[in-house]
Amino acid sequence: MPAARFMPYETPDAESVQWDAWWFVRGGVREALPQQLPGWDYSSVETIGVTVHxxxxxxxxxxxxQSARDLELVLIADCAPLGRRFVGAASIDEEAEETVxxxxxxxxxxxxLQLEVSAHLVLASPGEPGSGRPHLAxxxxxSSQRRTVQLEGEASRFPSEAVPFSAIGLEPAPWTISASFADLNDSFMGSIRLLMxxxxxxxxAALDPVANPEAAERLKIDVFRMxxxxxxxxxxxxxxxxxxxxxGEVVTNMADLYLRQTLVExxxxxxxxxxxxxxxxxxxxNE
Amino acid sequence: MIYSYPRLPRSVSEARLGEIAAAHQGGGLVAVSKHAAFEHERSVPVATGRVATVQEIRALRTAVCSAMSHWIERGTLGADAARFDSELGVVLHHELQIVPSDAAHEDTWSFLTLMVFPDLATLRFPGLHKDRMVGTPRNALRRVWQRQEVLGDWLQTADAPLGEDELVGLFERSAMVRNRRLARITAGIVAAHDGANRSAWARNFYKAVTFQTGMRMLDVLDDAALTDLLTQTAAQVTVD
Structure with missing residues (x-):
C-alpha cells in the first residue's frame, strides 16, 4: 500500500507502482525482512531491499x-538514533512494465537501535516546467509505506531498568519515571526511562505480568499518571x-487509549x- | 573507529549526577575532577564491539584533558563557550575512536560524561542540568561529538564558523541533518552569509530548506545541483 502525500503537481496513480514485501540478504540468500533483524551486531553489513513493479x-x-529514464527509484534507510540515513537508488529502463x-x-x-526504511519514485533529472507537471529533479x-526494523533488542520495548533503589539513593517506591527532555517533540525512547x-x-510482581496481572495493571496506571x-x-x-x-505523541496515544481524551484534556x-x-x-x- | 565504551544506565547516572553536584558545591571544578573514574560497578557491558579497557579509558582521559588543559585551568568559559565546544568536539572525535553505533546510545555518553569527563561537562554547564549530564542528545559531550561527526573539520576552518544558535537550530532539525551532505552544504552557506543578524537569517533559511525536502528528495541531487538549489533558496530568505 502506498503512502498518501499530496503534491502541487500531477503524480501517477498509486496503482502504477507496486511495492512488494521488504527483504534482506544473509549469506547470499534473500529472506523476508522481519520486525527484528536476527543476529545483528556492530560488525554486520546488511543489505535491505524491496522489489518494485x-x-x-x-x-x-x-x-x-518522454522517457522512463527520467525516473529513479530511491530507497531511504533512516537511522534516527544515530542521526544518519543511507540511500540506495536504481534507474528505470524503457520497458512498458518493469520489475526492479x-x-x-x-x-x-x-x-x-532501529532503521526506518521507505522507497520512493522520483524525477531523476529536471524537465520542462509548466502545465502542472513535475519538472524539478x-x-x-x-512513496511506499514506511517500515521499521529493529536492530538491537531494547529498541522496541518501553525503556526500563530494574535496579535496587537503595543503591541509587531513591526512596523505596516500587517504581518511578526518569524523564529528561527539553521539548515534547524529543524522542520518547531517548527521554523516558521506567525505573523498577x-x-x-x-x-x-509486576515484572511477571502473567503470574501477577493486578500488579501489572497497577504499574500501567502509575506509568500513565506519572x-x-x-x-x-x-x-x-x-x-x-x-x-x-x-x-508528546506517545503520551497523546496513551491518553487516547486509556481515557479517550486528547493530551490537552x-x-x-x-x-x-x-x-x-x-x-x-x-x-x-480494568475494561 | 574501533572502540565501544561501558554504559551507565539512567538510574545509576542520576545517582552519579547527585554525587557530582555535591562535589561541585563543596569544592568546585577541582573536586569534580577528583571524581573522574574509569569504571563503575553498575556499568553495563556492551554485547558487541571491542570495549575499551580501563587502561585505555584512563589514557583517553589523559589525552583529552591534556588537549583541553588551557580551558580546565581557566575554570570558567565566559563568552567562549562556543569555542570550547568546537575544540572539545574535535578532540573527542579524534580521541574516542568510538564506533558510531555505540555513540547512538544514551548510556554510553552517560558513562563518558559522568565517569570519565565530569569536569569538562561541568565546566561547560555548571548548572549541571540533567539534560546536559545524562547522555541524551543535548548532553555536553554527545552534541559536540555529533557536530564534528556530521560537519567535520570544516566546522573549525570556516572564516566565520557557525555560532551556538546557528548550530542548535541546524541540529534540532534532526531529519534534515540525517542527510549529512545537505547539512554540510547548508552550514557552509550559513557560514558564508555576511548579512546582518545572521542567526535570525539562518533560522529562516533552515525553515526554507526543510520546506524543500517536503516535495523533493534532495538525496538524488549531486553536490553541484544541491549547492545550486540551496544557494537559490538562501537568496530568497530574509530576516523577519
Whole structure:
C-alpha cells in the first residue's frame, strides 16, 4: 500500500507502482525482512531491499515524461538514533512494465537501535516546467509505506531498568519515571526511562505480568499518571501535533487509549480534577 | 573507529549526577575532577564491539584533558563557550575512536560524561542540568561529538564558523541533518552569509530548506545541483 502525500503537481496513480514485501540478504540468500533483524551486531553489513513493479507507460502518461529514464527509484534507510540515513537508488529502463530490485547496504558500525526504511519514485533529472507537471529533479512522485526494523533488542520495548533503589539513593517506591527532555517533540525512547525497584515486592510482581496481572495493571496506571504529571507543565492550551515517536505523541496515544481524551484534556483533568483522573485511569485499565 | 565504551544506565547516572553536584558545591571544578573514574560497578557491558579497557579509558582521559588543559585551568568559559565546544568536539572525535553505533546510545555518553569527563561537562554547564549530564542528545559531550561527526573539520576552518544558535537550530532539525551532505552544504552557506543578524537569517533559511525536502528528495541531487538549489533558496530568505 502506498503512502498518501499530496503534491502541487500531477503524480501517477498509486496503482502504477507496486511495492512488494521488504527483504534482506544473509549469506547470499534473500529472506523476508522481519520486525527484528536476527543476529545483528556492530560488525554486520546488511543489505535491505524491496522489489518494485512499475507500469512505466501509465507513469509517463500521468506525468508527461518522454522517457522512463527520467525516473529513479530511491530507497531511504533512516537511522534516527544515530542521526544518519543511507540511500540506495536504481534507474528505470524503457520497458512498458518493469520489475526492479531496489536495495541499500548498511555498513558495519554505522547504524544503531532501529532503521526506518521507505522507497520512493522520483524525477531523476529536471524537465520542462509548466502545465502542472513535475519538472524539478528529486520531485517525489510516489512513496511506499514506511517500515521499521529493529536492530538491537531494547529498541522496541518501553525503556526500563530494574535496579535496587537503595543503591541509587531513591526512596523505596516500587517504581518511578526518569524523564529528561527539553521539548515534547524529543524522542520518547531517548527521554523516558521506567525505573523498577528490584527491592520492592510489588515491582518484582509486576515484572511477571502473567503470574501477577493486578500488579501489572497497577504499574500501567502509575506509568500513565506519572507521564501525564511529567508532561503536564509543557502542554500548551490547544492541541498540538507532535513528531512521530516523540514524548508528546506517545503520551497523546496513551491518553487516547486509556481515557479517550486528547493530551490537552487529560492534562487539564489531571491538574483540575485529579480524583476523577485517578478513577478514570483505574476504570480504563480494568475494561 | 574501533572502540565501544561501558554504559551507565539512567538510574545509576542520576545517582552519579547527585554525587557530582555535591562535589561541585563543596569544592568546585577541582573536586569534580577528583571524581573522574574509569569504571563503575553498575556499568553495563556492551554485547558487541571491542570495549575499551580501563587502561585505555584512563589514557583517553589523559589525552583529552591534556588537549583541553588551557580551558580546565581557566575554570570558567565566559563568552567562549562556543569555542570550547568546537575544540572539545574535535578532540573527542579524534580521541574516542568510538564506533558510531555505540555513540547512538544514551548510556554510553552517560558513562563518558559522568565517569570519565565530569569536569569538562561541568565546566561547560555548571548548572549541571540533567539534560546536559545524562547522555541524551543535548548532553555536553554527545552534541559536540555529533557536530564534528556530521560537519567535520570544516566546522573549525570556516572564516566565520557557525555560532551556538546557528548550530542548535541546524541540529534540532534532526531529519534534515540525517542527510549529512545537505547539512554540510547548508552550514557552509550559513557560514558564508555576511548579512546582518545572521542567526535570525539562518533560522529562516533552515525553515526554507526543510520546506524543500517536503516535495523533493534532495538525496538524488549531486553536490553541484544541491549547492545550486540551496544557494537559490538562501537568496530568497530574509530576516523577519
Amino acid at each position: 512499475l507500469d512505466t507507460e501509465a507513469i509517463k502518461s500521468a506525468t508527461g515524461m 530490485d531496489l536495495s541499500v547496504e548498511i555498513p558495519a558500525g554505522e547504524a544503531a 528529486g520531485s517525489r512522485l510516489l 525497584n528490584e527491592e520492592h515486592p510489588l515491582a518484582r 507521564l501525564v504529571a511529567v508532561v503536564a507543565p509543557d502542554i500548551p492550551e490547544c492541541a498540538e501535533q507532535y513528531e512521530e515517536a516523540s514524548v 487529560a492534562a487539564s483533568m489531571y491538574r483540575e480534577n485529579p480524583l476523577r483522573f485517578e478513577r478514570l485511569c483505574y476504570s480504563a485499565v
